[in-house]
Amino acid sequence: MNKQIVLIPGDGIGPEIIAAAQAVLTKAAAKSGIQFTFETHLAGGAAIDAYDTPLPGKTLAAVRRADAILLGAVGGPQWDQVSPEIRPEKAILGLRKELGLYANLRPVRVPAVTANYSTLKPEIVTGVDVLIVRELNGGIYYGERMEAGMVEGREQAWDTESYSRPEIERILRLACQVARKRRNKVTSVDKANVLASSRLWRKTAGQVAQEYDDVRIDHMYVDNCAMQLVLSPKQFDVVVTSNLFGDILSDEAAVLTGSIGMLPSASLGDGPGLYEPIHGSAPDIAGQGIANPIGTILSAALLMRHSFGAEAAAGQIEAAVERSLADGYRTADLYQPGLTKLSTEEMGRKILENLR
Numbered sequence: 375m376n377k378q379i380v381l382i383p384g385d386g387i388g389p390e391i392i393a394a395a396q397a398v399l400t401k402a403a404a405k406s407g408i409q410f411t412f413e414t415h416l417a418g419g420a421a422i423d424a425y426d427t428p429l430p431g432k433t434l435a436a437v438r439r440a441d442a443i444l445l446g447a448v449g450g451p452q453w454d455q456v457s458p459e460i461r462p463e464k465a466i467l468g469l470r471k472e473l474g475l476y477a478n479l480r481p482v483r484v485p486a487v488t489a490n491y492s493t494l495k496p497e498i499v500t501g502v503d504v505l506i507v508r509e510l511n512g513g514i515y516y517g518e519r520m521e522a523g524m525v526e527g528r529e530q531a532w533d534t535e536s537y538s539r540p541e542i543e544r545i546l547r548l549a550c551q552v553a554r555k556r557r558n559k560v561t562s563v564d565k566a567n568v569l570a571s572s573r574l575w576r577k578t579a580g581q582v583a584q585e586y587d588d589v590r591i592d593h594m595y596v597d598n599c600a601m602q603l604v605l606s607p608k609q610f611d612v613v614v615t616s617n618l619f620g621d622i623l624s625d626e627a628a629v630l631t632g633s634i635g636m637l638p639s640a641s642l643g644d645g646p647g648l649y650e651p652i653h654g655s656a657p658d659i660a661g662q663g664i665a666n667p668i669g670t671i672l673s674a675a676l677l678m679r680h681s682f683g684a685e686a687a688a689g690q691i692e693a694a695v696e697r698s699l700a701d702g703y704r705t706a707d708l709y710q711p712g713l714t715k716l717s718t719e720e721m722g723r724k725i726l727e728n729l730r
């Protein structure tokens with residue numbers, strides 16, 4: 375079986391983490407009898423520098439042809455002054471919209487071997503297994519906005535949050551379906567005590583829940599959820615929420631694992647899936663060879679699982695990561711005295727070695 379993978383390293387630490395993940399992906403695919411052909415394309419700041427646009431037509435054409443996409447991250451301070459219309463982050467938003475990637479799965483797992491990485495107590499985080507299902511094609515990231523301008527003598531800007539019933543229904547159904555393969559529990563997170571869009575979200579979630587009588591759906595306000603996630607994270611199975619809330623809560627949930635460098639994601643819709651770590655381009659550590667590649671390598675595992683149904687290969691990648699950590703190997707973000715500190719490249723090689 376021959377499959378086409380588009381790699382989009384992007385900016386900052388993107389190229390470093392994608393190199394590590396590509397090697398793991400190549401070996402995992404070969405073991406499961408899949409031959410990958412890789413094409414590398416530009417997006418984000420790198421594409422602005424080369425083509426004056428964050429998402430060139432060539433990249434868009436390639437992702438539309440691809441069987442799956444693996445992305446590093448985009449953005450950085452060197453592009454902070456470009457016009458808002460061509461900011462690097464527009465590439466990510468454009469890819470998600472153009473490919474109809476409406477569901478972003480962000481699994482957060484803390485196996486015993488990683489329980490003491492977090493700033494939270496080990497007994498709070500050991501055994502955490504939460505899946506954040508973030509709506510990815512709607513909400514405030516895609517709403518109407520006005521950039522800062524003078525209105526009645528004052529500088530003003532605005533953004534709008536809007537959700538339609540079909541958008542809420544499809545993400546809630548997906549959350550319920552994945553919950554059926556887990557612990558049958560969905561927490562729908564909103565701000566229905568204040569926002570009209572959240573009141574539609576909550577009402578629709580309640581109605582969708584009636585289609586899944588084997589799944590328990592609870593509702594929680596986002597401010598409480600932010601607190602519960604660090605107070606008692608094991609209460610959660612599937613958390614489903616809007617684009618903005620999911621973005622913020624998943625960075626918070628990364629603390630449970632010890633580092634944002636650990637968390638992968640899968641963006642799914644009707645076409646090819648896009649896989650990326652949840653973090654950004656980490657300009658503060660870019661080019662130093664110290665970034666944690668695990669979130670990207672685990673995203674490669676999700677690619678094998680969701681785009682190719684290669685469950686065994688996905689499990690082998692995840693086991694190789696766990697084995698490497700259990701053997702005491704760490705990148706700088708998770709390093710503790712007495713363990714072995716590795717560079718991004720060395721960590722990638724160690725995981726490759728443990729991929730059996």
Ligand SMILES: NC(=O)C1=CN([C@@H]2O[C@H](COP(=O)(O)OP(=O)(O)OC[C@H]3O[C@@H](n4cnc5c(N)ncnc54)[C@H](O)[C@@H]3O)[C@@H](O)[C@H]2O)C=CC1
Pocket residue numbers: 387446447448449450451463466633634635636650652653654655656657658659664665666667669707
């Ligand atoms: N999907 C994407 O491409 C995303 C892009 N961004 C962009 O990335 C740029 C930087 O944003 P920040 O807010 O600083 O978020 P960030 O996630 O890039 O970094 C936050 C902190 O986490 C650390 N970090 C992130 N990934 C790491 C890794 N793999 N290993 C070790 N440490 C890691 C960074 O060094 C930094 O201290 C911005 O331009 C932002 O817009 C942010 C989030 C997502």
Ligand SMILES: CC(C)CC(=O)C(=O)O
Pocket residue numbers: 463466467621652653
């Ligand atoms: C457009 C991105 C910068 C959004 C983001 O932070 C994310 O998807 O995690």
Ligand SMILES: [Mg+2]
Pocket residue numbers: 621622625652
């Ligand atoms: Mg984010």
